[in-house]
Amino acid sequence: MRLIVEGVACVRSGRTLFEDLTFAVDAGEALAVTGPNGVGKSSLLRLVAGLLPKAAGAVHLQGGDRDLSLAEQAHYLGHRDALKPALTPFELLDFWKRLFGGEGLAPEVALARVGLAHARLLPSAYLSAGQRRRLAIARLLVAQRPLWLLDEPTSALDADSEAMFAHLVDEHLAAGGLVLVATHQPLGFPARDFRMGALA
């Protein structure tokens, strides 16, 4: 499997954020998108996820499921955790699992993997920022999708949680998954660097 991004451009509110961006990510590989603030790292991830329109270019997943769109084969972990304070972590994960369908860990197992088994039935409102982030990460595990799009995934995580997350990513890569990560911080897993330069 191979993610190919060919000559994409992103225009937001009439301003060209980036253009003619080309790269590829192979199965089992992580690509770290770096660059100064405002250069369009988050927009690039959202564009690949199909959440932003492409002004030009094409994005495809070679060797993916032909019946599914790229968005349906990708997980997007953005800045917002998509948590509902009134629902428990179990209810949230169960919802995402049923909505996304397909193979994946059971919600209880996914919660145990991110160290939240004890908070399973507690309303998510009581979770700390780091715990909320871990719950968002657990979402990646309940439905198996080959491409992970991670936007600053380790913000709010402590050292132990970072190691836990790096381990999950390693497992995903070892199983032939692809990872595209936008980051400022050093990652705990090997990743090829892709630097987005400042625009003139």
Place this chain on the structure above:
Amino acid sequence: MIDALFAMIIRDVRLAARIGGGAGVGLVFFLILVTIIPFAVGPDMALLSRIGPAILWVAALLATLLGLDRLFQADEEDGSLDLIRMAPLPLPLIVLAKVVAHWLVTGLPLALAAPFLGLLLALEPDALLAVTVTLLVGTPALTFIGAAGAALTAGLRRGGLILSVLVLPLMIPVLIFGISATSAALGGTVPFHVPFLILVGLGLFAAVTGTIAAALAIHFAEG
């Protein structure tokens, strides 16, 4: 796929029922409107029972508007909508599930409460029945029409106001045929089924166009 849609409905109903979900807001507003209007109109039973169906319908329409702004906005704000869009389901079906859930917690209680509140307005038994039946058919139509506006204004901070202005004119036909069906049930030259079937037709039309319009609005929203 059916399981995914049920998961969506159950989640939204659960969210509405929990603290801060606001399921009861529309119902309480409905209750307030219907109970204060008799104080304003005065103790004229004949007048009240004549305008009672209209009061119930207008109150139901306003109560429907009240909760609509959060239909997609809550999911837009916390990022859930992005992920929902990445589900392997057609967006209109997801919208349909969300609107059905929204109606179950906001519209259906209004229709069910209407006969009890109708007693406060000195409505005759057949008027109570007619209002309840027309509201059961009419509130889904109002919710579907409102869903299109809710999707358009999901990204706006104070979208509630512009949402009301956008969708209220589109709700007028539903109101007109809801009231005329109720009046027809109470006598007159037009048989009940004529305006009622038009109301049903408006509901079906709103279900299709509202769902598709809302899905398109979400699809093209640049977030």
